[in-house]
Amino acid sequence: MSLLTAxxxxxxxxxxxxxxxxxxxxxxxxxxxxxVGCNVENVAAPEGTCAEAGAIAAMVAAGCREIAEVAVIADGPAPVSPCGGCRQKLAEFAGPEVRVTMATVAGETLEMTVGELLPGAFSAAQMRGV
Incomplete structure (x- = not known):
């Protein structure tokens, strides 16, 4: 099964x-x-969960700590990118060269890397010496 299909x-x-x-x-x-993960909204709006965060949580729960590839799909007029918080979450587990495929349900796709989505990502290396 392809990532986009999943x-x-x-x-x-x-x-x-x-x-x-x-x-x-x-x-x-x-x-x-x-x-995999899907968005889960909550009536207390900021308390929902993004699809990317859910997929990462499932991966970590299974014992894996490294992302090799990502796919995100939504029903929008153009491929939707991960929000800022999810970009940082992806950067926690994926190198800057990891491919992210963003797609619409109509079939339009856009590919970028984690590094392109979040240049200058905050990292643990910036905390050394603290």
Whole structure:
């Protein structure tokens, strides 16, 4: 199964009763397994969970700590990119060269790397000596 196919399938499980904007994400771990997540909204708006965060949490829960590839899909007029917080979450587990495929349900895609999505990412190396 491709990452985009996995993201498309899990998107259908999103809980988005307020925005009606369903998002699905899939990450391929360095172990080769695919981990998926969908957005889960909450009536207390800032308490929801992004699809990318859910996929990363599933990967970590399975014992994998490295992302090899990412796919995100939503029903928008153009491919939707991960939010700022999820870009930082991706950078925590993926190198700057890791490919991120963003897609619409209509089939339009855009590919970038984690480094292109989040240049100047904050890293643990910046905390050394603290």
């Amino acid at each position: 993201a498309r399938a899990v998107r259908e499980n999103a809980h988005a009763p307020y925005s009606r904007f369903k998002v699905g994400a899939a990450v391929r771990g360095a172990d080769g397994a695919i981990y």
